[in-house]
Amino acid sequence: MRVAVVTVGDELLAGDTVNTNATWLCEQLTERGVRVERVTTVPDDLSDIARVVNEYNAEYDAVLVTGGLGPTHDDKTMAAVAAAFGREVEEHPDVVAWFDEHGGYSGDDLAEGTTHLPAGSRMLPNEEGVAPGCVIDSVYVFPGVPGEMKAMFGLVADDFAGEKTYTATVTTPEPESTLLDRMQGVQEAFDVDLGSYPGENVRLKVTARDPETAEAAARWLRERVESVEVEE
Structure with missing residues (x-):
């Protein structure tokens, strides 16, 4: 919808x-x-x-x-x-x-x-x-x-109803411009949408059609970005 x-x-x-x-x-x-x-x-x-x-x-x-x-x-x-x-x-x-x-x-x-x-x-x-x-x-x-x-x-x-989605968020102090390779990589590895929200840190938000894929994509990112913090 x-x-x-x-x-x-x-x-x-x-x-x-x-x-x-x-x-x-x-x-x-x-x-x-x-x-x-x-x-x-x-x-x-x-x-x-x-x-x-x-x-x-x-x-x-x-x-x-x-x-x-x-x-x-x-x-x-x-x-x-x-x-x-x-x-x-x-x-x-x-x-x-x-x-x-x-x-x-x-x-x-x-x-x-x-x-x-x-x-x-x-x-x-x-x-x-x-x-x-x-x-x-x-x-x-x-x-x-x-x-x-x-x-x-x-x-x-x-x-108002549509297909339910699931999200997971990873936060890193790395500049957004240095994350482009990993942002591209997670989308190639998983069927997810990715949002990138810079601020004091950069918040990477993955959205998937099932919770397992969302968490797997977030875990993939956590293993590849610096000093990550997980936001619930």
Whole structure:
């Protein structure tokens, strides 16, 4: 399963807010065996959001969009997603009913637009906040508030599944540029994907379809790189 993650917000692009939602979603999806192939951040601009959602919906098995929900002037995500599908945004009866039953107040008491979703979409209730999310085709729309987004993702997490993978990590103080021969060697010797992440040390992460291959590849590396440390 191949997916793309789209985060919406001028505050993300300005650096005012750290994009923790993208990292969290990628972790959750990867743990489920889903391959995240794109993470894109777009401004609070209707045409930009619609263009990216339309493009990614055609290319990937699913698109996860987070941020820009609600009735305020810069919350344009729902209208943009509707535009990507050539649909209108309209009052959704399931949203009104959910607020009547769970919100402790009538849907009529909410700010204008709160109960509106793209026509034909499936409502996702916001159990930690107010603004609902939705699913339309294979596009999932979540709030940007991390706690709300995480709770809402939990409602649809079972929709995301792929082939489970296993990882093992080796850390070495050797410079990345000196490791190229062994990085190539482990991929020739084993059916694994390899990630190399330089920092204070270099972290080599092997990913395989079974735990035995992942550990064997990591062991091969540990025998060939300097002063290794194993990270669980």
